[in-house]
Structures are given as C-alpha cells and as structure tokens.
Amino acid sequence: QVQLVESGGGLVQAGGSLRLSCAASGRTVNTYGMGWFRQVPGKEREFVAAIGWPGSRTAYADSVKGRFTISRDNAQNTVYLQMNSLKPEDTAIYYCARAITNVPVTADKQYAYWGQGTQVTVSS
Numbered sequence: 707q708v709q710l711v712e713s714g715g716g717l718v719q720a721g722g723s724l725r726l727s728c729a730a731s732g733r734t735v736n737t738y739g740m741g742w743f744r745q746v747p748g749k750e751r752e753f754v755a756a757i758g759w760p761g762s763r764t765a766y767a768d769s770v771k772g773r774f775t776i777s778r779d780n781a782q783n784t785v786y787l788q789m790n791s792l793k794p795e796d797t798a799i800y801y802c803a804r805a806i807t808n809v810p811v812t813a814d815k816q817y818a819y820w821g822q823g824t825q826v827t828v829s830s
Contacts, residue, residue: 707732708819710802715824718792722828726787728802728821736760739805740778740785741817744798744826754800755787756810765810770796792828799823 714726726742741756755776756765764776775788785802803817811817 708735708804710735710804710819710821712800712802712821712824715800715826717827717829720792720794720828720830722792723788723790724792724826726789726800726802726824726826728785728787730783730785730804735783735785735804736780737808739808739810740776741803741805741811742776742785742787743801743803743814743817744796745801745823746798751801751814753812753814756805756812757785758810759808763810765812767812789826792826794828794830796826797828798826800826 709731711729737759739758742754743751745751757776761778773791778785801823802821804819805811806818
C-alpha cells in the first residue's frame with residue numbers, strides 16, 4: 707500500500723502563491739508518475755499537473771500552464787506543486803495521486819493511490 711499525505715493548503719489572496727507537498731510512505735512512489743488533481747464540491751475532479759519518473763517529463767492543464775509547476779524529490783519520496791498567480795477559480799480541494807505508469811498521465815483512472823486532499827482557497 708501507498709499512503710499519500712498532502713499539506714500546504716490554505717487561504718491566500720488572488721495573485722498570491724502556495725506550495726503544496728505530497729509525502730509518500732509505505733511502498734515507494736519511485737519509478738511511478740505522480741499527479742495533482744482538484745475538485746470543487748458538486749463538480750467532477752479535474753486534472754491539474756503530472757510528472758513522470760524520474761521527473762524530466764511533465765504535463766499541465768491549460769488552466770494552470772505558466773502559473774503552476776510540479777516537481778519531485780525522489781530521495782524524499784515527495785512531490786510538490788508550486789502555485790503562483792493564484793485566482794479565485796483555483797479554489798478547490800487538491801489531491802495528490804500515484805499513477806500506474808511511469809509517464810505523466812492526465813486521466814484519473816490511470817492513478818491507483820490517492821491522498822485525502824488539502825483545501826486551497828483563493829480570495830478575490
């Protein structure tokens with residue numbers, strides 16, 4: 707089993723920044739792709755960003771491209787999401803997930819393990 711724990715969420719004003727972390731324990735997430743998704747209550751979960759193994763390949767949703775950066779520290783079994791120029795529409799619960807493959811994938815069905823999520827709220 708893999709346990710994923712997100713942290714770093716919070717309340718920030720529009721234009722501000724947050725850095726989310728996803729710490730993995732249990733079985734390693736090394737050799738697998740990792741991703742971030744987000745969900746607003748009443749809406750479907752949406753892809754945000756993904757990173758392959760060992761970290762040279764990434765993928766982003768158009769809505770966050772140029773503002774968010776995904777990275778990973780393989781020695782620490784941790785994945786990060788740096789979020790800059792935040793907008794109110796970025797408000798959501800953000801989830802970290804481990805993929806079933808080693809490339810950056812965008813469909814949630816291609817992820818086997820999920821964290822509990824961390825709330826990000828951007829005020830206008």
